[in-house]
Amino acid sequence: MYEPVPPRPKKTNICRSRTGCKMCRLRRKKCNGGKPCDLCVRLGVSCEQIFPTFEFRSILGPSRSTKAGVRSDTSKYRPSPPKHSRCLPPRIEDGCNTTFDPDSLSNAITISDVVRFYMSAWKIHCLPALHLSFESMEAIRGQSPLITDTLATLAASRLSRKLPQRRLLKVSDSPLFGFRPDSGHECLSSELYGSALRKMSCWSSEEFDLSPMLAFAALVLFCYVESSMGNFKEFYIHSQGVEILLKKSAYIIFPNGAGLLAAWVEVKMQNWWRRAYFGVPEFFQDYFNPLLSPELQFISNTESGRSATILWILCESHRLNTAALIADYTVANFMNNATPASENLFLFGEFVAMTKVYSERLDEWRASLPDLIEIEGNLNRMKHLDLKCPENGAIYFPSHKLAMNMAYYVVARIMHCAGPLQTFTTASIKNIDGFYEEIEAWIFILLRIAAGINWQDCVCLNAYTIGFAGLLLSCALCSRSLETGLWIQEWLEERLEQGGIEEGNFPVFQILDAVRLINRERRNGFDVVVLFQTVDDEGGMGKFGSYSSQFIKSMLVYGRCRRTGELGSYHVSTESLVAPK
Structure with a gap:
C-alpha cells in the first residue's frame, strides 16, 4: 500500500569530529586527528588538543555570578523580599567565615578533583552541624577511599540543599514545591554515593571482622546521607546494620567509638x-x-x-x-x-x-x-x-x-x-x-x-x-x-x-x-x-x-x-x- 519513506538527503557529506584540535576548530577545518595534525604541521604551529570538561550552571535558580555560588557571611546570596512569605526561596547561609570558592569544581577534570572540591566543602558546610566525633574522620579517611567518597557525598548533598533553584513549572501552590535543590550538586552526590556503596558491597565478611571500626564509621555516615535525603527505608537498613555490627564487635567499638555511637543515636532519634x-x-x-x-x-x-x-x-x-x-x-x-x-x-x-x-x-x-x-x-x-x-x-x-x-x-x-x-x-x-x-x-x-x-x-x-x-x-x-x-x-x-x-x-x-x-x-x-x-x-x-x-x-x-x-x-x-x- 505505502512505500517506505525515502531517506532524507544530507546537506553535506562532512563528518564532524569531537576530537579535533583547537586550531582546526578555530579555522573550521577538518582535523585528521594526528598529533600533530596535518594543518598544524603545514602552518608550523603547536597542535593543542582539547579535553572535555564539565561546568555546573544554575539555569533555573536565582542568578548569581561564578564566584558567588557559596561564600562567607560577607558575600551571601540574599533574594529580594517577596510580597508574601510563602513565595520565599531558602536563603543560602554557610554559618562560617571561611571563603569557599567553587571555581575549582567548574575546572575539575577527574573524579579526584571533584572529591577534593567536596572535601573542602565538608569542612565548611557539614562539620559545624555534626557531632564532634566527625572531626576524627580526617584520620579515618586515610584508611579507605570508601570513607572519602561518603564524606564527599554528604558534602555534595548539603551544598545542593543550600543552593535552591526555582522550578520552571509550578506543580502546586505550596512553596514547598516551588523550589528544588541544586541539580548539579545533587546528581554528583548520587554518583559519589553509588561509588561508596559499590566499594562497601565488595567487602567480605572477613574484612568486616578485620576492620570493624572502619565499617562502623562507614555505616554511620551512610545513615547521615540517607537521613539528609529523607530516605527512611534506606536509613533503617543502614541503622540495622549498625546495630548488628555493635552486637558482633561491641568489645572493639564501645571503648574506641563512643563518639560515633552517640552520633548514630542522634540521627536515629531525628528520624x-x-x-x-x-x-x-x-x-x-x-x-x-x-x-x-x-x-x-x-x-x-x-x-x-x-x-x-x-x-x-x-x-x-x-x-x-x-x-x-x-x-x-x-x-x-x-x-x-x-x-x-x-x-x-x-x-x-x-x-x-x-x-x-x-x-x-x-x-x-x-x-x-x-x-x-x-x-x-x-x-x-x-x-x-x-x-x-x-x-x-x-x-x-x-x-x-x-x-x-x-x-x-x-x-x-x-x-x-x-x-x-x-x-x-x-x-x-x-x-x-x-x-x-x-x-x-x-x-x-x-x-x-x-x-x-x-x-x-x-x-x-x-x-x-x-x-x-x-x-x-x-x-x-x-x-x-x-x-x-x-x-x-x-x-x-x-x-x-x-x-x-x-x-x-x-x-x-x-x-x-x-x-x-x-x-x-x-x-x-x-x-x-x-x-x-x-x-x-x-x-x-x-x-x-x-x-x-x-x-x-x-x-x-x-x-x-x-x-x-x-x-x-x-x-x-x-x-x-x-x-x-
Whole structure:
C-alpha cells in the first residue's frame, strides 16, 4: 500500500569530529586527528588538543555570578523580599567565615578533583552541624577511599540543599514545591554515593571482622546521607546494620567509638521524630519497646553523648505521651470500634510510672550541666504572660548547641506534665486551667528561648538534628492557649520572611500549615492535640529533587471540644491546611 519513506538527503557529506584540535576548530577545518595534525604541521604551529570538561550552571535558580555560588557571611546570596512569605526561596547561609570558592569544581577534570572540591566543602558546610566525633574522620579517611567518597557525598548533598533553584513549572501552590535543590550538586552526590556503596558491597565478611571500626564509621555516615535525603527505608537498613555490627564487635567499638555511637543515636532519634510528624496512630502502638536498647543506653554517662542523651529522652517521652493520648481515644471508640477497650487501655498510672524513669534520667542529664543557666517552670509567671513582646524575656545562650539542648530539655519536661493527660483520661474539663498551669509555664520558657535564638543558626546547624520549628509544633499541640498558638504561627511566618529552610524536621512550610490548622480549630472551639496521616507512607519517597519527602493529601485530627470536653476525631484535606491567599 505505502512505500517506505525515502531517506532524507544530507546537506553535506562532512563528518564532524569531537576530537579535533583547537586550531582546526578555530579555522573550521577538518582535523585528521594526528598529533600533530596535518594543518598544524603545514602552518608550523603547536597542535593543542582539547579535553572535555564539565561546568555546573544554575539555569533555573536565582542568578548569581561564578564566584558567588557559596561564600562567607560577607558575600551571601540574599533574594529580594517577596510580597508574601510563602513565595520565599531558602536563603543560602554557610554559618562560617571561611571563603569557599567553587571555581575549582567548574575546572575539575577527574573524579579526584571533584572529591577534593567536596572535601573542602565538608569542612565548611557539614562539620559545624555534626557531632564532634566527625572531626576524627580526617584520620579515618586515610584508611579507605570508601570513607572519602561518603564524606564527599554528604558534602555534595548539603551544598545542593543550600543552593535552591526555582522550578520552571509550578506543580502546586505550596512553596514547598516551588523550589528544588541544586541539580548539579545533587546528581554528583548520587554518583559519589553509588561509588561508596559499590566499594562497601565488595567487602567480605572477613574484612568486616578485620576492620570493624572502619565499617562502623562507614555505616554511620551512610545513615547521615540517607537521613539528609529523607530516605527512611534506606536509613533503617543502614541503622540495622549498625546495630548488628555493635552486637558482633561491641568489645572493639564501645571503648574506641563512643563518639560515633552517640552520633548514630542522634540521627536515629531525628528520624524517629520525623516519622512521628506526620505518621499514623499505629506508629505509636508498640510503646513498650524502647527506641534504644538497654545495652546502648550507657551513652548517657559519656561526655560525647550529652546531646544524644537529651534527644533520646525527648523522643521516648514524646512516644509515651502520644501513645497515652491514642489509648484515651481508643477507649472512647474513636479509632477502632471493633477493638475491646480492655486490650488498648493505657492506664494513667502506668503512663506516670513509665514516664518517671525518663524524668529521673532528665534530672541526671540536667545535673551534668552545672554551668548552664537555671531555667525552671514558674507557675506564677503565667499571670504576667506577655506574648506580644516575648523578646523582653528572651533567653540567650553562649552557643547554639547549648540553646538547642536546653530547648530539648524544656520540651521533654512538657511531655512529662501529667495534668493534661489526666483530663483526657477522666474525660473532665472541670477546673481544666489548673491542670494546664505547669505545662503552659514550660511552653512559655520555650517561647522565650525561641525569642532569643538565631534563625540562621537553626538553618545551618540543625540539618542533622531535631529542628526548632518541630519543637514549636509539639508545643502548639500541647497548649490550650490560642494566644500561644498565634505567637508560634507569627514566629514561623517571620522566619519565612528571613529565608531558609530548617531541614532538621519537615520543611517549615508544612509545620506552619499544621500550626495554622491548630489555631483555626481552636478559634472554632476545638483543641487539636494530635495530628496524623490517614495512610502510612512510611516517611514518603525521599527528598531527591525536593525539600519534602511527603505529599500529604489529608490529615487525621484528634481533639476535644473546649465547651463540653467531648473527644472527637475527623479528617481534613490539605487544602484546608494551606492559608488563604
